[in-house]
Amino acid sequence: MCKCVEFYRFNALIFRTYCAIMKNIKLYFMAIKMEAKKFIPVASPALIGNEKKYVLDCLKTNWISSTGKYVNLFERKFSEYIGVKHAITCSNGTVALHLALLALDIKNGDEVMCPTLTYIATANSILYVGAKPIFVDCQQDTWNIDPDKIEGKITKKTKAIIVVHLYGNACDMEAIIKIAKRHGLYIIEDSAEALGSKYLPADRQGKEKMCGSFGDIATFSFFGNKVITSGEGGMVVTNNDEFAKKVALLKNQGMDTNKRYWHPVLGYNYRLTNVQSAIGLAQLENVKKFIAKRRQIAKMYSHYLKNIEGITLPTEKDYTFHSYWMYCILIEKEYGVDRDRLMGLLEKQGIQTRPFFYPIHTMPAYQSLHHYGLDVSKEISRKGINLPTFYNLGEDQIKYIAHQLVRLKKDIIKNKQGAEYIIKSVDSGDEKKLASFFKVIKKHNLHNFFHPHPFNLKTAKKIIEISESDKSDLYYLVLDKNEQIAGYFMLRGFDEGYSVPSFAIVVHPDYMNRGIGKQVTIVAIKICERLKIGKMMLKVYEDNIVAQKMYRSLNFTFSKSDKKDELVGRLNIR
Numbered sequence: 065m066c067k068c069v070e071f072y073r074f075n076a077l078i079f080r081t082y083c084a085i086m087k088n089i090k091l092y093f094m095a096i097k098m099e100a101k102k103f104i105p106v107a108s109p110a111l112i113g114n115e116k117k118y119v120l121d122c123l124k125t126n127w128i129s130s131t132g133k134y135v136n137l138f139e140r141k142f143s144e145y146i147g148v149k150h151a152i153t154c155s156n157g158t159v160a161l162h163l164a165l166l167a168l169d170i171k172n173g174d175e176v177m178c179p180t181l182t183y184i185a186t187a188n189s190i191l192y193v194g195a196k197p198i199f200v201d202c203q204q205d206t207w208n209i210d211p212d213k214i215e216g217k218i219t220k221k222t223k224a225i226i227v228v229h230l231y232g233n234a235c236d237m238e239a240i241i242k243i244a245k246r247h248g249l250y251i252i253e254d255s256a257e258a259l260g261s262k263y264l265p266a267d268r269q270g271k272e273k274m275c276g277s278f279g280d281i282a283t284f285s286f287f288g289n290k291v292i293t294s295g296e297g298g299m300v301v302t303n304n305d306e307f308a309k310k311v312a313l314l315k316n317q318g319m320d321t322n323k324r325y326w327h328p329v330l331g332y333n334y335r336l337t338n339v340q341s342a343i344g345l346a347q348l349e350n351v352k353k354f355i356a357k358r359r360q361i362a363k364m365y366s367h368y369l370k371n372i373e374g375i376t377l378p379t380e381k382d383y384t385f386h387s388y389w390m391y392c393i394l395i396e397k398e399y400g401v402d403r404d405r406l407m408g409l410l411e412k413q414g415i416q417t418r419p420f421f422y423p424i425h426t427m428p429a430y431q432s433l434h435h436y437g438l439d440v441s442k443e444i445s446r447k448g449i450n451l452p453t454f455y456n457l458g459e460d461q462i463k464y465i466a467h468q469l470v471r472l473k474k475d476i477i478k479n480k481q482g483a484e485y486i487i488k489s490v491d492s493g494d495e496k497k498l499a500s501f502f503k504v505i506k507k508h509n510l511h512n513f514f515h516p517h518p519f520n521l522k523t524a525k526k527i528i529e530i531s532e533s534d535k536s537d538l539y540y541l542v543l544d545k546n547e548q549i550a551g552y553f554m555l556r557g558f559d560e561g562y563s564v565p566s567f568a569i570v571v572h573p574d575y576m577n578r579g580i581g582k583q584v585t586i587v588a589i590k591i592c593e594r595l596k597i598g599k600m601m602l603k604v605y606e607d608n609i610v611a612q613k614m615y616r617s618l619n620f621t622f623s624k625s626d627k628k629d630e631l632v633g634r635l636n637i638r
């Protein structure tokens with residue numbers, strides 16, 4: 065009996081211990097899950113060294129403006145790290161580019177080559193000096209300026225090439241240097257995103273050099289999301305004494321160094337403060353650690369994402385050492401959802417991402433310039449995402465991000481297969497609900513999904529009015545199972561210019577690629593049958609292959625429209 069009680073006690077003890085352990089394990093996993101679930105920003109600085117100490121020193125010693133020991137120290141240590149003769153601090157990476165172009169005497173009437181797939185500052189700096197940017201396409205794999213596409217765009221006016229080591233991936237410098245030498249052009253390296261990136265020229269046999277040490281002049285940025293930061297800040301580096309002197313003069317209001325308040329040239333106040341330099345210096349002391357961590361992050365991402373169909377991983381050529389300022393992926397058609405919708409879904413899971421830069425030649429300030437041959441950049445820009453990449457990003461967070469990318473793809477496929485929508489004829493009661501839907505459409509600057517004409521609230525209201533007064537236009541809402549508006553479609557009794565009934569579908573961004581198109585088209589055909597309408601037509605962008613395929617499966621035939629990039633689809637119903 066006694067033994068029995070003891071046995072029981074022993075078992076109870078084991079059981080209690082077991083429960084406590086399990087509870088802790090559960091809590092532990094919950095904590096991991098919660099930790100990972102917290103908002104993950106795309107970038108975040110790591111102030112892990114002497115930042116506070118050096119800043120306090122500035123405050124204690126009263127050296128808080130743009131002279132002081134930290135400015136000099138930051139410049140010296142930076143030039144040593146890059147392996148160049150001169151480094152000159154300035155207020156940010158944009159003005160660094162402006163100073164670089166001024167130092168090279170690039171001016172009105174000159175042309176400067178640069179990639180179109182880059183941050184806006186690269187091209188803006190060319191406009192600042194009155195020169196003309198000539199945009200060059202990027203390579204399909206590195207996303208950097210394509211050396212094979214530079215020479216065809218060189219003219220007598222070309223003075224320089226600005227190369228950008230995009231997202232930390234070094235450009236093919238050897239090929240670019242050869243072209244520049246052949247045509248007597250300057251090279252400016254916009255290394256804003258490439259601190260710590262290296263390039264290994266074939267003829268240097270094992271001796272790699274830092275990005276920023278190849279060009280006639282190079283620039284860096286220390287914005288808060290960069291490899292190292294000084295809050296805001298920039299640096300110009302060069303081996304050329306004349307250029308260095310000119311940059312130092314221009315950034316300091318063009319003031320003569322031997323004669324105070326005498327300004328022989330038009331200058332600028334582009335100085336960096338001692339306090340900012342103090343932070344920059346402290347950051348620079350840890351640069352190797354930062355780069356090592358970024359490369360480790362990239363390795364983990366590449367490992368966890370390697371087998372997801374429809375995700376293209378970044379390329380690191382054997383002649384480069386990638387700093388992975390940003391870990392980037394491309395979202396291909398095979399993933400099943402377009403890039404923008406995926407970013408929205410990730411955001412809902414607490415994961416912040418960034419789209420790739422828009423090609424600069426498509427921006428309003430640049431549209432009037434003559435452009436050609438930039439298709440690769442357009443494609444890459446449309447597909448690219450920057451994933452969170454920063455020093456304190458943990459492996460559990462990377463796993464969580466990768467898990468979400470796998471899960472969302474699975475959900476999208478499942479939803480596509482099982483999609484079933486409620487289709488509801490519009491009455492005036494729906495107008496309020498509809499207004500909020502159109503706000504989303506407007507916010508995302510969406511055009512009709514299958515129909516290439518812009519759509520806005522005004523036109524939507526007009527359609528409602530027409531649909532209520534004139535039954536030749538029919539207007540329907542598409543609701544999901546939870547009665548959320550997933551889209552709408554419209555059947556127009558008579559399309560001007562084509563004299564047959566037409567229809568258009570608009571899909572909410574959250575519902576793209578989830579089977580609405582097909583289901584709605586089938587319903588629309590049925591409505592036409594019921595109304596004894598014998599023909600239907602629609603318009604679709606020429607490159608919208610997915611939509612064309614779907615319509616063809618429902619017996620639509622396509623021909624060229626009178627508008628560029630547009631096809632007309634026709635269906636004989638009876």
Ligand SMILES: Cc1ncc(COP(=O)(O)O)c(C=O)c1O
Nearest residue numbers: 156157158183185256285286287
């Ligand atoms: C390629 C490139 N050039 C220039 C800049 C401009 O740097 P800043 O923001 O410091 O002016 C950036 C900034 O992100 C950049 O990415």
